[in-house]
Amino acid sequence: MTFSGLIYNPFPFQNPFIISHFVRLFVPISLSLLPGLAMAQLSVTATTPAVNQLGLLPNATVSAAFNQALASSSVNALKVHSMQRGGMRSSRAGSVAANGNALVFTPTYSFSPGELISVTATTAAGNTAGLALSRPYVWQFGAGVSGPGRGYFSTGYDPTLFKGSFALVAGDVDNDGDLDMLSANISRRCVDVCFNNGSGIFSLAPANPSPTVRPDPCGLAIGDLDNDGDLDIVVNTNNIALMVNNGQGFFAGTANYSIPISNGCGGNISLSDLDGDGDLDFLGPNAGGGAFIRFNGNLALAAPPRNPSRARLGG
Ligand SMILES: [Ca+2]
Numbered sequence: 001m002t003f004s005g006l007i008y009n010p011f012p013f014q015n016p017f018i019i020s021h022f023v024r025l026f027v028p029i030s031l032s033l034l035p036g037l038a039m040a041q042l043s044v045t046a047t048t049p050a051v052n053q054l055g056l057l058p059n060a061t062v063s064a065a066f067n068q069a070l071a072s073s074s075v076n077a078l079k080v081h082s083m084q085r086g087g088m089r090s091s092r093a094g095s096v097a098a099n100g101n102a103l104v105f106t107p108t109y110s111f112s113p114g115e116l117i118s119v120t121a122t123t124a125a126g127n128t129a130g131l132a133l134s135r136p137y138v139w140q141f142g143a144g145v146s147g148p149g150r151g152y153f154s155t156g157y158d159p160t161l162f163k164g165s166f167a168l169v170a171g172d173v174d175n176d177g178d179l180d181m182l183s184a185n186i187s188r189r190c191v192d193v194c195f196n197n198g199s200g201i202f203s204l205a206p207a208n209p210s211p212t213v214r215p216d217p218c219g220l221a222i223g224d225l226d227n228d229g230d231l232d233i234v235v236n237t238n239n240i241a242l243m244v245n246n247g248q249g250f251f252a253g254t255a256n257y258s259i260p261i262s263n264g265c266g267g268n269i270s271l272s273d274l275d276g277d278g279d280l281d282f283l284g285p286n287a288g289g290g291a292f293i294r295f296n297g298n299l300a301l302a303a304p305p306r307n308p309s310r311a312r313l314g315g
């Protein structure tokens with residue numbers, strides 16, 4: 001039996017006519033989709049706590065969720081800085097785990113009421129195919145407060161330990177679980193270090209209570225600058241002096257590291273991770289106008305600042 005007219009072809013993709021149409025119609029469409037597939041960037045999709053969230057429970061975990069499963073090496077990408085307790089340290093500051101699409105930091109001690117927490121997911125985060133996070137993700141949130149206070153300040157006392165002080169900060173510099181006080185003293189050209197007895201009563205540190213800082217300490221900030229977990233000091237002296245903590249609230253008698261700035265500092269200093277690499281950088285107002293911004297390097301190597309020139313905003 002023979003059939004005329006249409007020729008039956010049981011393998012249509014061997015037909016040159018169909019093949020040419022397939023190539024013209026479907027190959028360009030497929031190729032147009034490939035870049036989208038290849039360019040699927042690893043990104044942060046959510047954080048816990050949320051950006052700028054207040055009222056956080058003291059022992060809450062901190063996590064960043066991504067759009068893809070993470071490689072186990074990504075645990076090194078999450079950096080948590082408590083501005084009153086210090087940075088992450090294995091002996092007391094908790095650890096990070098990579099759970100599927102998320103990096104989770106579990107603290108081993110509570111955050112201080114109301115303190116600011118700064119977190120960075122650095123570009124060390126990568127998916128299981130080796131694709132890194134394209135840009136760091138930095139966010140902040142405030143720890144929750146509790147207790148009977150409603151903003152009425154009727155009791156307290158006036159310690160005279162800080163005569164001549166120009167600026168004060170609170171932080172647990174001796175790592176005993178209470179908040180101590182540090183004062184930039186412009187009269188005596190030093191930083192006064194005062195320990196808390198746990199009830200808000202302060203006394204000068206027994207060892208090296210007032211390390212000298214020259215020429216004119218008029219502002220200070222504390223944060224873990226060398227990534228060993230304890231709080232170090234940055235002092236505005238019309239230059240910038242850095243003093244590293246030994247973990248017990250002992251700071252060297254003179255600055256460990258000094259960074260010159262042009263025109264002097266016009267006010268107090270702020271510490272935060274400005275370049276998203278997980279460490280704390282600092283910025284402040286330049287007395288000559290504008291601002292100065294310095295990125296953190298390796299203190300052990302006394303590396304020069306990456307941007308020694310005067311920073312100008314908007315130009
Ligand atoms: Ca303390």
Ligand SMILES: [Ca+2]
Pocket residue numbers: 223224225226227228229230231232245
């Ligand atoms: Ca430190």
Ligand SMILES: [Ca+2]
Pocket residue numbers: 272273274275276277278279280281295296
């Ligand atoms: Ca940084």
